[in-house]
Amino acid sequence: MENILEINSLRKEYDNFTLNDVSFKLPYGYIMGLIGPNGAGKTTIIKLIMNLIRKKSGDIKVFGTDNIENEIDIKSRIGFVYDIPPFYDHLTLNQNKAITAQFYREWDQDLFLRYVNDFDLDIKAKFKTLSRGMKMKFQLAMALSHNAELILLDEPTSGLDPVFRRELLDLFSGIIQDEKKSILFSTHITSDLERIADFVTFIKEGQIVFTDEKDSVLESWGVVKGGKELLEKEEASMFKGIKKHEYGFEALVSDVSQARKSFSTSVTIEKPTLEDIMFFMTSKNGGEDA
Amino acid sequence: MRIIISNSSEDPIYEQIIKQIKNQIINGELTEQESLPSIRKLAGELGISVITTKRAYEELEREGFIDTVGGKGSFVASQNKEFLREKKMKVVEEKLTEAVSEARMLDIGVKDLKEMLNILYGEEE
Numbered sequence: 001m002e003n004i005l006e007i008n009s010l011r012k013e014y015d016n017f018t019l020n021d022v023s024f025k026l027p028y029g030y031i032m033g034l035i036g037p038n039g040a041g042k043t044t045i046i047k048l049i050m051n052l053i054r055k056k057s058g059d060i061k062v063f064g065t066d067n068i069e070n071e072i073d074i075k076s077r078i079g080f081v082y083d084i085p086p087f088y089d090h091l092t093l094n095q096n097k098a099i100t101a102q103f104y105r106e107w108d109q110d111l112f113l114r115y116v117n118d119f120d121l122d123i124k125a126k127f128k129t130l131s132r133g134m135k136m137k138f139q140l141a142m143a144l145s146h147n148a149e150l151i152l153l154d155e156p157t158s159g160l161d162p163v164f165r166r167e168l169l170d171l172f173s174g175i176i177q178d179e180k181k182s183i184l185f186s187t188h189i190t191s192d193l194e195r196i197a198d199f200v201t202f203i204k205e206g207q208i209v210f211t212d213e214k215d216s217v218l219e220s221w222g223v224v225k226g227g228k229e230l231l232e233k234e235e236a237s238m239f240k241g242i243k244k245h246e247y248g249f250e251a252l253v254s255d256v257s258q259a260r261k262s263f264s265t266s267v268t269i270e271k272p273t274l275e276d277i278m279f280f281m282t283s284k285n286g287g288e289d290a
Numbered sequence: 291m292r293i294i295i296s297n298s299s300e301d302p303i304y305e306q307i308i309k310q311i312k313n314q315i316i317n318g319e320l321t322e323q324e325s326l327p328s329i330r331k332l333a334g335e336l337g338i339s340v341i342t343t344k345r346a347y348e349e350l351e352r353e354g355f356i357d358t359v360g361g362k363g364s365f366v367a368s369q370n371k372e373f374l375r376e377k378k379m380k381v382v383e384e385k386l387t388e389a390v391s392e393a394r395m396l397d398i399g400v401k402d403l404k405e406m407l408n409i410l411y412g413e414e415e
Binding site for chain 1: 300330331337338340342
């Protein structure tokens with residue numbers, strides 16, 4: 001598979017945070033979810049792809065070429081949605097659009113107006129008067145109206161009601177129909193990804209925990225539930241992130257078939273959700289082997 | 291074609307798709323050479339990942355239920371009648387096996403079981 005986005009050994013240092021050795025790739029025609037708790041480095045990765053901040057080392061290839069060497073060409077082919085909208089508060093949507101649209105070679109005014117209509121946006125309204133959800137919709141309309149091939153979205157679904165979130169996910173499925181466009185979106189609302197994402201990259205404290213096909217993640221990982229005496233067993237070393245309660249424990253395993261072999265019927269093993277994985281891997285006493 | 295995805299099912303989504311398409315081919319709802327939606331179209335309609343539908347189609351192809359022609363899409367494979375009949379027989383066999391093991395659990399003898407079968411078969415006629 002050819003990759004629309006390829007990140008290799010990316011590193012970025014801040015005083016109190018380091019993004020370390022981040023590598024992943026996204027092929028043409030697919031959707032990838034970037035998940036992780038707040039402060040994990042999701043926004044930093046997206047900003048590095050957009051070359052808004054300077055990396056320490058590593059490289060980023062977009063459409064097969066270096067994202068800094070070919071910055072202008074690449075950016076005109078990317079549609080982005082930031083967590084903080086890059087628009088002027090005191091201008092109307094139409095004025096904001098006019099300012100931004102001129103930077104794109106392939107601005108599609110008809111498409112823009114279609115989104116404005118679909119999203120119920122009032123283009124004469126000042127940006128600052130919009131609700132958080134409407135601001136997001138305006139950003140989306142802008143991101144999707146210049147024939148972008150790679151869509152980067154930073155927490156696009158936060159602040160949106162469930163109805164629009166579903167509609168948005170439908171919209172995403174529609175975008176990748178032609179096999180040439182891809183979507184990378186960060187989110188901590190993992191249920192949005194549970195169905196539509198093809199790939200999931202999980203990042204925690206600046207490091208990749210895994211980057212894989214979503215289906216294989218959900219098939220190989222599992223949540224094990226059983227009595228606390230099992231934690232004494234040697235096999236308990238496979239548990240990642242254990243949550244004990246008065247009457248038993250729950251833990252995450254990355255190899256569900258091995259867990260089945262080791263514990264057979266003494267435990268209940270359930271399919272995990274992405275949220276389970278994120279929870280067990282990041283909760284306070286979780287993350288490390290017991 | 292009719293596909294219903296259950297989120298609460300223990301079966302992974304790709305298996306649910308495989309099962310339903312297979313069944314529809316076996317019972318004739320999907321006929322030879324009938325074209326199937328593209329992998330992406332199906333994923334989009336069902337709101338699931340492209341990789342999931344791709345895997346389902348690949349599996350169906352491996353088992354000889356569908357053919358995928360590059361650039362043209364996927365079609366229900368020409369099934370040889372014998373082969374289809376065999377598949378259907380297998381379904382019957384599986385169900386009977388299930389019935390037999392239930393019967394064993396309840397200590398129902400072969401004779402009683404046959405009688406039950408006779409009555410049921412008769413009613414169906």
